[in-house]
Amino acid sequence: MSRAYIMAFITVIVWGTAFTAIRASLHGGYSPGHLMLLRHVIASAAFILYAMWPGVKFKLPKRQDLLKILILGWIGISVYHLGVGYGEVTISAGTAGLLIGSSPIFTAIIAVIFSKERLDRNGWVGLFIGFVGIALITVGSSGSSFEISTGALLLIMAAIATSIYFVFQKPLFKRYSPIEVTAYVTWAGTLPFFFYMPGIIDTIQQATLEANLSVIFLGIFPSAIGYVTWTIALSLGKASSISSILYIEPIIAIIVSWLWLQEVPSSLALLGGMISILGVLVVNGLIKRKKKKPVSIVT
Numbered sequence: 001m002s003r004a005y006i007m008a009f010i011t012v013i014v015w016g017t018a019f020t021a022i023r024a025s026l027h028g029g030y031s032p033g034h035l036m037l038l039r040h041v042i043a044s045a046a047f048i049l050y051a052m053w054p055g056v057k058f059k060l061p062k063r064q065d066l067l068k069i070l071i072l073g074w075i076g077i078s079v080y081h082l083g084v085g086y087g088e089v090t091i092s093a094g095t096a097g098l099l100i101g102s103s104p105i106f107t108a109i110i111a112v113i114f115s116k117e118r119l120d121r122n123g124w125v126g127l128f129i130g131f132v133g134i135a136l137i138t139v140g141s142s143g144s145s146f147e148i149s150t151g152a153l154l155l156i157m158a159a160i161a162t163s164i165y166f167v168f169q170k171p172l173f174k175r176y177s178p179i180e181v182t183a184y185v186t187w188a189g190t191l192p193f194f195f196y197m198p199g200i201i202d203t204i205q206q207a208t209l210e211a212n213l214s215v216i217f218l219g220i221f222p223s224a225i226g227y228v229t230w231t232i233a234l235s236l237g238k239a240s241s242i243s244s245i246l247y248i249e250p251i252i253a254i255i256v257s258w259l260w261l262q263e264v265p266s267s268l269a270l271l272g273g274m275i276s277i278l279g280v281l282v283v284n285g286l287i288k289r290k291k292k293k294p295v296s297i298v299t
Contacts, residue, residue: 004236008245011230016252018222019093019100020260021214022085027261028211032085033196034203035215040077040190042219047183059176061184068172069184076165077189083158090151092263097253098137098273099155101246105130105279106163114167122282130279136272170234178231186227247277 025035051058061069088096105127138152165185172181204212250273257263265273 004233007229007233011226012245012249014221014226016249017256019096019253020256021218022088023093023261025211025214029207030203030211034200036081036085037193037196038215039218039223040193043186043223044190046224047186059180070188072165072169073185073188075161076185078192079161080158083154087151087154090149092265093257094254094263095265095269096155097250098269100159101250102134102276103159103163106160110163110167126279126282130276133272133276133279137269173235178235179228182227182231
């Protein structure tokens with residue numbers, strides 16, 4: 001197995017556990033805002049320590065890249081994690097994993113709009129299948145056959161945000177290392193979370209031990225290590241091939257949620273997840289460039 005696939009597999013493991021750790025933190029006394037603030041302060045501190053480590057050469061971003069880094073950080077870190085954090089207040093970890101697992105559907109749409117890529121008839125069929133799956137997950141997450149929950153909509157927003165982030169970060173790899181790119185966007189994305197600074201000390205003191213340990217885990221592993229390993233994987237291999245590994249992330253999320261919190265998605269949500277993944281596979285197999293070259297689909 002190549003280094004790119006090893007890095008991607010590590011990413012899938014730590015990101016798959018993140019949904020359950022978020023739920024554990026929320027159950028243990030954290031609000032979504034305080035959770036995201038502390039999680040990303042920990043991740044940012046880890047990157048600062050790395051950048052200051054003796055012998056490490058860490059380039060500062062160029063002036064012309066600052067605005068792009070800020071926007072990517074706000075979309076890929078701030079918007080994404082707020083969507084996941086507030087979404088998981090009412091949505092189980094496994095169902096959250098299924099909804100985030102639909103992000104390649106939105107990536108395909110972004111590729112069509114902003115890149116020189118096109119969908120043939122079968123590709124549009126794949127998108128339709130994917131959206132049917134997303135609709136079933138959304139309805140199944142509400143516990144009602146005719147209701148769409150706010151939490152599910154927030155998670156869909158997060159899926160769109162992470163798709164935008166992974167598509168538009170690619171050009172930065174030409175000038176910076178994967179860990180530098182990850183550090184920049186993490187620092188940028190952490191800034192809006194300081195809005196939740198009031199009351200953070202009281203929350204830490206009143207939260208359960210499990211919740212505090214979960215936040216530390218989220219800051220070090222999914223937020224720092226997971227983003228670095230995924231960025232390394234993208235920089236080493238073809239995005240269309242590497243991203244296929246992320247299809248097993250919802251499965252890991254469901255298993256960890258069941259073992260840790262005894263949560264299981266509804267049958268309708270599970271059915272929607274399978275249909276959504278089918279749509280993703282169809283789309284990734286049938287998107288083409290105008291010059292008939294393989295497309296790079298990122299999730």
